[in-house]
Amino acid sequence: MSDGTEEVITRPSGGRFHGRWLWLALPFLGLAAILAVILIGRPLEQLSASAPPVEELSVDAVTLTPGLISLSVQADGSSPVTVAQIQVDGAYRDFTAEPSNEIGRLDVATFDIPYPWVEGETHHLVMVTASGATFEHTIDVAVAELSASSAAIGQMILVGLFLGFAPVAAGLLAYPAMRGAPEGTMGFMFALTIGLLGYLFVDTLSEGLEVAEGALGRLRAGSLVWVSMAATTMLLIAIGRRGGRPPEGLALAAFIAFGIGVHNFGEGLAVGAALGAGAAALATFLVVGFAIHNVSEGFAIAAPLTDEEPGLLTFAGLAALAGLPAVPGVMLGATAISPYWTALCFGIGAGAILQVIIEVGAMLIRRSPPRGAMTVVNLLGGTLGLAIMYGTALLV
Amino acid sequence: MPATRRQAFAALAGISGAAPLAARQAIAQASSRSEAAHEPGANKVVGLVDHEANGFTPHELLTEFDYGDTSTSPDGRTVREWTVTAVDKEIEIAPGVFFPAWTYQGRVPGPALRCVEGERLKIHFVNAGSHAHSIHLHSIHAASMDGVSGPSLVEPGTNFTYEIDAVPFGCHLYHCHALPLKRHIHKGLYGALIIDPDPARHPNNLAAAQGRRHGTAEHGRWQEFVMVMNGFDTNFDEENEFYAANSIAFAYANEPIRVARSRPIRIYLVNVTEFDLVNSLHLHGNFYDYYDHGTTLTPTLQMVDTVMQCQGQRGIIEIDFSRHEPGLYMFHAHQSEFAELGWMSFFDVTDA
Numbered sequence: 228m229s230d231g232t233e234e235v236i237t238r239p240s241g242g243r244f245h246g247r248w249l250w251l252a253l254p255f256l257g258l259a260a261i262l263a264v265i266l267i268g269r270p271l272e273q274l275s276a277s278a279p280p281v282e283e284l285s286v287d288a289v290t291l292t293p294g295l296i297s298l299s300v301q302a303d304g305s306s307p308v309t310v311a312q313i314q315v316d317g318a319y320r321d322f323t324a325e326p327s328n329e330i331g332r333l334d335v336a337t338f339d340i341p342y343p344w345v346e347g348e349t350h351h352l353v354m355v356t357a358s359g360a361t362f363e364h365t366i367d368v369a370v371a372e373l374s375a376s377s378a379a380i381g382q383m384i385l386v387g388l389f390l391g392f393a394p395v396a397a398g399l400l401a402y403p404a405m406r407g408a409p410e411g412t413m414g415f416m417f418a419l420t421i422g423l424l425g426y427l428f429v430d431t432l433s434e435g436l437e438v439a440e441g442a443l444g445r446l447r448a449g450s451l452v453w454v455s456m457a458a459t460t461m462l463l464i465a466i467g468r469r470g471g472r473p474p475e476g477l478a479l480a481a482f483i484a485f486g487i488g489v490h491n492f493g494e495g496l497a498v499g500a501a502l503g504a505g506a507a508a509l510a511t512f513l514v515v516g517f518a519i520h521n522v523s524e525g526f527a528i529a530a531p532l533t534d535e536e537p538g539l540l541t542f543a544g545l546a547a548l549a550g551l552p553a554v555p556g557v558m559l560g561a562t563a564i565s566p567y568w569t570a571l572c573f574g575i576g577a578g579a580i581l582q583v584i585i586e587v588g589a590m591l592i593r594r595s596p597p598r599g600a601m602t603v604v605n606l607l608g609g610t611l612g613l614a615i616m617y618g619t620a621l622l623v
Numbered sequence: 624m625p626a627t628r629r630q631a632f633a634a635l636a637g638i639s640g641a642a643p644l645a646a647r648q649a650i651a652q653a654s655s656r657s658e659a660a661h662e663p664g665a666n667k668v669v670g671l672v673d674h675e676a677n678g679f680t681p682h683e684l685l686t687e688f689d690y691g692d693t694s695t696s697p698d699g700r701t702v703r704e705w706t707v708t709a710v711d712k713e714i715e716i717a718p719g720v721f722f723p724a725w726t727y728q729g730r731v732p733g734p735a736l737r738c739v740e741g742e743r744l745k746i747h748f749v750n751a752g753s754h755a756h757s758i759h760l761h762s763i764h765a766a767s768m769d770g771v772s773g774p775s776l777v778e779p780g781t782n783f784t785y786e787i788d789a790v791p792f793g794c795h796l797y798h799c800h801a802l803p804l805k806r807h808i809h810k811g812l813y814g815a816l817i818i819d820p821d822p823a824r825h826p827n828n829l830a831a832a833q834g835r836r837h838g839t840a841e842h843g844r845w846q847e848f849v850m851v852m853n854g855f856d857t858n859f860d861e862e863n864e865f866y867a868a869n870s871i872a873f874a875y876a877n878e879p880i881r882v883a884r885s886r887p888i889r890i891y892l893v894n895v896t897e898f899d900l901v902n903s904l905h906l907h908g909n910f911y912d913y914y915d916h917g918t919t920l921t922p923t924l925q926m927v928d929t930v931m932q933c934q935g936q937r938g939i940i941e942i943d944f945s946r947h948e949p950g951l952y953m954f955h956a957h958q959s960e961f962a963e964l965g966w967m968s969f970f971d972v973t974d975a
Contacts, residue, residue, distance in 0.1 A: 309719060311670070311718065311720045312668050312669060312717055312719065313669075314964070318666050318963030318964065319666060319668045319669075319717075319872070319873070319965065320665070320667070321665045321666075321667050321669060322669055355720055355857065357719050357720060357721055358721065358857075359720055359721065359722055359858055359864065360857070361857070361860075
């Protein structure tokens with residue numbers, strides 16, 4: 228800063244530029260003054276003199292191993308939150324805390340509670356803080372943590388493949404039929420794609436917002452979903468149009484595949500979490516449902532390719548881009564990652580889908596005859612796309 | 624979770640971090656705890672209560688009786704006087720858990736006031752707390768001394784003297800009767816009032832009366848304990864998070880109560896638990912006699928190992944361990960919920 232000041236004085240020619248940067252410092256100086264008054268002068272002391280602390284705890288992850296419950300807990304509050312005692316099923320239990328049972332703002336601690344939990348049953352946890360406030364967490368169905376054995380990993384990879392890659396590849400098999408379709412049906416196909424993607428967008432966004440509620444309030448995971456969605460959309464549109472033209476053909480198909488891929492990563496998280504949280508009995512049912520649901524994602528990827536001559540390898544690549552992210556999704560989800568990061572994944576997924584909705588929509592409008600894109604056929608296509616996705620979602 | 628979960632707060636300084644260990648060793652010695660043998664972990668609280676900061680220890684509460692100051696009135700009658708002060712005080716009710724209590728004399732339960740049947744009692748009550756309080760005695764007395772309204776309901780910064788006759792003999796209690804009642808009681812304003820029978824008035828049950836009357840030779844061989852069964856609703860949701868006899872969760876499990884098996888045991892048992900309808904005391908490995916309200920010299924229940932008390936009910940338990948082998952004998956509320964939330968204790972019966 229002193230450098231700049233010097234230059235203003237000694238070199239008037241460059242001074243204008245540096246001077247402008249100097250002016251930028253003014254608001255920060257103003258802010259510093261405000262903070263100094265509040266923190267040093269303490270004019271608000273009266274307000275907080277008798278105010279009890281605000282305490283918040285969120286359980287990020289629970290892992291069960293034989294005879295042991297491990298909790299990962301994040302804290303927030305006006306001062307560090309001390310978890311003084313822990314009840315399991317209405318009884319105080321011995322526990323150890325790592326690094327400490329006094330958890331700083333937004334810090335995370337792990338609590339190990341030796342406990343003879345019962346396979347398949349529900350257990351209730353209550354954390355009592357130093358001030359006597361209580362925070363509850365329920366383990367709906369107790370199952371042992373999926374071990375890191377190669378068999379378990381193989382199973383999870385299989386689930387991910389059935390969930391994402393296989394159905395998308397199957398959906399792409401509709402390509403020959405779509406290519407052979409008469410000229411007038413293109414609008415219908417794009418509208419159908421928009422409908423399919425529209426459902427995925429709403430679904431991804433609402434799941435992101437739902438999971439965001441499990442994170443600490445201060446982290447504002449709900450806002451993060453919206454912000455990450457908007458940022459992703461803008462970024463992908465910018466990338467897609469970097470050559471000055473909107474993406475069409477293979478490029479558009481790749482963007483659709485990418486958007487669906489991020490979405491399927493989120494689906495993988497959900498299925499993995501269900502496996503990890505003891506809904507393993509639902510696994511087959513879930514995978515069957517998602518597989519049926521995801522076949523139509525293949526249609527959406529194939530739609531922009533009808534004017535192209537893509538090779539088999541291209542299709543394999545598109546299917547991999549859209550379907551394979553489900554595999555790491557399942558594996559991450561099974562390890563119970565925190566709601567905050569899960570919400571971010573869903574936000575990015577929603578943004579990626581929104582981008583392709585915009586691009587497919589733009590293409591549909593460009594290719595429509597002068598009377599516009601809002602034809603009965605197109606509206607039917609869009610509605611059918613939504614209906615297919617909603618209908619098959621009921622199977623999950 | 625809502626940011627509205629605001630709680631009165633405790634100075635965190637001095638709370639030891641993770642768990643430790645003297646208390647755990649005490650439990651390890653409690654070999655009769657069958658669960659330790661086949662379950663991982665233990666049903667316990669983690670850490671130690673700073674009794675010094677509280678200003679009282681659970682074992683003091685157990686055996687301390689406040690006899691007040693006595694004098695003789697012109698008509699030859701014994702006058703017994705106490706000064707009891709109500710103060711707001713934060714107490715550590717379980718390791719690391721602080722409760723913003725309202726107390727008599729800075730302790731919960733308040734002092735166990737002890738006197739003899741027929742005496743004139745004067746309790747000088749000073750309200751140094753932040754709300755109106757009173758001392759409502761469970762005894763036979765006049766309406767003006769009831770601690771419900773009028774001068775006997777004492778505004779902050781003022782005082783009042785309750786004057787009553789010590790009748791009937793028995794194991795009684797006192798508590799604040801200001802409104803809202805539930806809040807004033809569960810915040811900690813309660814204690815035991817013990818009126819010993821006057822042997823001169825009970826010629827037909829002389830030995831029993833002498834055994835109860837403090838200061839007599841017959842009384843000297845008894846090992847007496849006051850146990851006020853209570854709970855604390857630390858998050859103010861009208862359900863107790865902690866239960867205990869004499870406030871400190873698991874206190875007599877971590878440090879069993881040492882007794883000599885050759886001498887009989889008498890427990891003055893009072894139930895002031897709020898929110899839950901009943902509380903109880905169940906003894907392991909033995910049976911006992913029970914005197915409901917302590918107002919009789921013959922047991923009202925004989926040969927039982929569990930008694931139930933509703934809120935405000937109390938009585939006397941007399942236990943004989945003379946023919947038992949030494950060891951740890953558990954006793955606790957037979958509401959398993961209360962037991963596992965802190966109302967869990969042991970007698971360490973020694974060969975003496």
